[in-house]
Amino acid sequence: AQSVAQPEDQVNVAEGNPLTVKCTYSVSGNPYLFWYVQYPNRGLQFLLKYITGDNLVKGSYGFEAEFNKSQTSFHLKKPSALVSDSALYFCAVPGGATNKLIFGTGTLLAVQP
Amino acid sequence: NAGVMQNPRHLVRRRGQEARLRCSPMKGHSHVYWYRQLPEEGLKFMVYLQKENIIDESGMPKERFSAEFPKEGPSILRIQQVVRGDSAAYFCASSPGVGGYGYTFGSGTRLTVV
Numbered sequence: 590a591q592s593v594a595q596p597e598d599q600v601n602v603a604e605g606n607p608l609t610v611k612c613t614y615s616v617s618g619n620p621y622l623f624w625y626v627q628y629p630n631r632g633l634q635f636l637l638k639y640i641t642g643d644n645l646v647k648g649s650y651g652f653e654a655e656f657n658k659s660q661t662s663f664h665l666k667k668p669s670a671l672v673s674d675s676a677l678y679f680c681a682v683p684g685g686a687t688n689k690l691i692f693g694t695g696t697l698l699a700v701q702p
Numbered sequence: 703n704a705g706v707m708q709n710p711r712h713l714v715r716r717r718g719q720e721a722r723l724r725c726s727p728m729k730g731h732s733h734v735y736w737y738r739q740l741p742e743e744g745l746k747f748m749v750y751l752q753k754e755n756i757i758d759e760s761g762m763p764k765e766r767f768s769a770e771f772p773k774e775g776p777s778i779l780r781i782q783q784v785v786r787g788d789s790a791a792y793f794c795a796s797s798p799g800v801g802g803y804g805y806t807f808g809s810g811t812r813l814t815v816v
Contacts, residue, residue, distance in 0.1 A: 621802045632706075632793055632807035633745075640802045679745065687750055687758040688800040689735055694744040 591616045591684030593663075595693035602670045603701050610665040610696045612680035622663040623681040623690065624654055633679065639663060650674070670700045704728075707776075708794050708808035715784045715815050723779040723811045727796030733757075734777045735805065736769060739791040748792075751777060784815045 592615045602608045614620055621640055625633040637648025644656045654665045663680060677695045684691040707726040715721050727734050736748040750758040751771035762769070766784075771777040781788055791812050795805035 623804055625807075630812075632708075632809045633795075633805075635804055635806070638802070638804055683800065683802075685747075685758065685760065689747055689750045689758060690795075690805060691747065692737075692745040 591620075591682050591691060593622075593680045593682050593691065593693040595678075595680060595696045597696050598694075599697045599699060601699045601701065604672050605669050608667050608670040608674070608698065608700070610678050610698060612663045612665065612693060614661050614663060614680075614682055616682055616684070620663075621683050622654075622656065624648065624652070624663075624665050625679045625681060625692075626650075627677040627679065627695075629676075636665070636678075670698075672700045672702050674698060675700045706731075706794055706796050706806050706808035708811050710811060711809065713811055713813045715813065717785055717815055718783050721781040721784050721788070721813055721815075723781075723792050723794075723813070724776045725779070725794030725796075725808060726776040727794075728806050731796035731798050731806070733797045733800065734771050735795045735797075736777075736779050737793045737795065739793060739810075741790075745793065748779070781813075784813070786815050789813055789815045 594613045623638045624636040627633045637646050639646050639656045647653045679692045679695045681690045681692045734751045737745045747761040749769045766782045768780045791810045793810045795807045797803045797805050
């Protein structure tokens with residue numbers, strides 16, 4: 590069964606430092622992979638997706654993610670964190686018989702000023 | 703383009719009442735999904751619908767919960783005889799297709815059962 594795992598419940602980083610939010614996947618075949626962000630009391634917003642092609646995917650708000658097939662990972666990164674990046678981040682993969690999106694448990698990113 | 707519209711944003715129900723949550727997908731999107739987010743938990747898939755059809759209800763509780771997406775009008779998630787454990791944020795999302803399209807989410811309905 591298709592699944593994603595986010596091993597960290599929370600990531601703390603100082604403003605201006607690089608950030609990484611981890612995601613590993615388990616899929617059969619070629620994966621489609623997604624990252625979403627959720628700000629407090631809001632719905633999820635799409636950040637970026639990997640379908641095929643370049644392993645480094647660029648998305649919204651300066652975020653990027655690196656697809657690594659050998660490590661089955663799709664980590665979210667940003668070179669310089671902002672306090673406003675503090676939010677809940679979810680990775681996701683289509684799965685099941687109907688390819689609905691299956692989400693990881695989420696990682697809370699806290700950026701300290 | 704107004705995006706995915708959910709209403710109400712907040713809903714308070716007493717135990718035993720019915721809750722009706724509405725979702726209008728983005729224009730041009732024919733696939734609708736409902737997810738539930740419990741406090742301190744991730745997003746759990748509930749149901750996937752297309753117009754007049756339930757495609758996948760593998761995440762729906764067996765009792766009290768139902769969903770529809772009629773030919774005209776919004777998708778409705780209905781919870782009968784609500785209990786305290788139904789208190790959660792319910793999110794609707796829509797997409798133009800499956801697989802690589804990704805979803806557009808609404809802002810959610812926060813249900814509180816008192």
